[in-house]
Amino acid sequence: MDALLTAADSDYSEAMVSADSHTAADEKAWIAQAQRSDARAFEALYRLHVDKVYGLCLRMTGNVSEAEDCTQEAFIQAWKKMDKFRGDSAFSTWIHRIAVNAVLGRIRKSKREQDRIQAVTDTEPTRVATSDTGELQDLAEAVDRLPEKARHVFVLNAVYGYSHNEAASMLGIAAGTSKAQLHRARRLLAQQLEEQGFMA
Amino acid sequence: MTDKFDDKLDRVARQLATEISPERDLWPDIATQISAPKRSRWTPMLAQAAAVVLLVGASSAITYVAVKNDSGPVVSIAPELVFEQASFGGNYHLGPGFLDARHGLRAELDVELARLPAETRSDIRANLDMIHKAIVDINAALEEEPDNVMLQQKLLRAYREELTLLRRVGGLTRNVMKRNDI
Numbered sequence: 001m002d003a004l005l006t007a008a009d010s011d012y013s014e015a016m017v018s019a020d021s022h023t024a025a026d027e028k029a030w031i032a033q034a035q036r037s038d039a040r041a042f043e044a045l046y047r048l049h050v051d052k053v054y055g056l057c058l059r060m061t062g063n064v065s066e067a068e069d070c071t072q073e074a075f076i077q078a079w080k081k082m083d084k085f086r087g088d089s090a091f092s093t094w095i096h097r098i099a100v101n102a103v104l105g106r107i108r109k110s111k112r113e114q115d116r117i118q119a120v121t122d123t124e125p126t127r128v129a130t131s132d133t134g135e136l137q138d139l140a141e142a143v144d145r146l147p148e149k150a151r152h153v154f155v156l157n158a159v160y161g162y163s164h165n166e167a168a169s170m171l172g173i174a175a176g177t178s179k180a181q182l183h184r185a186r187r188l189l190a191q192q193l194e195e196q197g198f199m200a
Numbered sequence: 201m202t203d204k205f206d207d208k209l210d211r212v213a214r215q216l217a218t219e220i221s222p223e224r225d226l227w228p229d230i231a232t233q234i235s236a237p238k239r240s241r242w243t244p245m246l247a248q249a250a251a252v253v254l255l256v257g258a259s260s261a262i263t264y265v266a267v268k269n270d271s272g273p274v275v276s277i278a279p280e281l282v283f284e285q286a287s288f289g290g291n292y293h294l295g296p297g298f299l300d301a302r303h304g305l306r307a308e309l310d311v312e313l314a315r316l317p318a319e320t321r322s323d324i325r326a327n328l329d330m331i332h333k334a335i336v337d338i339n340a341a342l343e344e345e346p347d348n349v350m351l352q353q354k355l356l357r358a359y360r361e362e363l364t365l366l367r368r369v370g371g372l373t374r375n376v377m378k379r380n381d382i
């Protein structure tokens with residue numbers, strides 16, 4: 001496998017994806033190859049989905065460094081679990097679930113390590129760099145300031161369009177809890193955004 | 201909060217970017233992780249299980265030998281037992297007292313064994329071999345996981361078991377001598 005991870009191979013995989021000519025059939029083939037431990041095909045899948053995964057991790061954590069770690073963890077876990085992907089859902093949905101688990105796992109780990117929590121708390125959060133501007137940026141920053149659980153539900157439901165059932169399943173909570181957290185998120189966002197003339 | 205606000209919030213939220221490129225290429229780190237040889241979870245687990253089984257077996261065998269010990273023909277034997285070097289991870293160290301006792305008993309082992317019946321000698325040697333194999337296996341597992349506290353504890357227990365066995369060999373030979381004297 002090492003031989004498949006050389007710089008040349010990396011360029012090859014990047015080219016496969018950056019050409020924007022990939023089709024669903026290409027993705028299906030890469031999945032099948034990755035399931036046979038083909039790291040080059042898995043890199044193609046990475047190039048295809050990394051922005052979606054990183055975007056979700058960044059919206060959920062609100063922190064660049066945490067998002068990078070969660071993204072890497074998500075793809076490493078995906079590689080380990082490739083044989084379990086049956087195609088019942090889209091690959092993007094499958095890896096989104098893994099990414100949500102990576103974020104939640106990281107949060108649980110952080111809570112266990114009190115010293116680390118202190119270290120994170122004491123550190124100024126890295127400014128999230130996105131293409132959002134104007135009121136989009138205002139909303140993005142307000143979302144970053146939401147309490148953790150409300151933020152997770154808002155991101156999955158309002159930003160990524162997952163249903164309450166889907167979001168609840170990903171987060172390991174009840175659908176009713178998801179609805180309650182979304183209501184809470186809306187209320188808190190209203191308080192923050194109305195002061196900034198969001199409705200103007 | 202009004203429906204108007206909710207509507208706008210939903211509309212703007214759906215416009216937030218869902219695909220964001222990381223500021224650096226994350227693939228090299230991922231490639232390193234996934235290309236690393238998979239460390240079998242079974243190796244340390246098997247080593248631990250084997251160590252437990254071997255140590256329990258050795259203890260039982262020694263107890264059996266001590267109980268059924270009887271005198272027999274005394275023959276000299278060649279020193280064949282090889283002792284593993286005592287080594288550990290970061291959390292445990294063998295004290296100088298332990299090492300002195302171990303080295304002293306090792307030096308006397310052949311002399312002590314020569315005083316025992318052949319069957320007893322064979323049992324003891326088999327038990328020592330089992331303990332040494334456990335030590336080798338645990339050390340091998342520790343090379344992969346040097347900070348695994350459970351493995352370190354198993355290794356410490358194996359060394360203690362070895363020391364106990366060596367001491368019992370001395371005790372057995374003293375019993376033989378006493379009975380012969382009588």
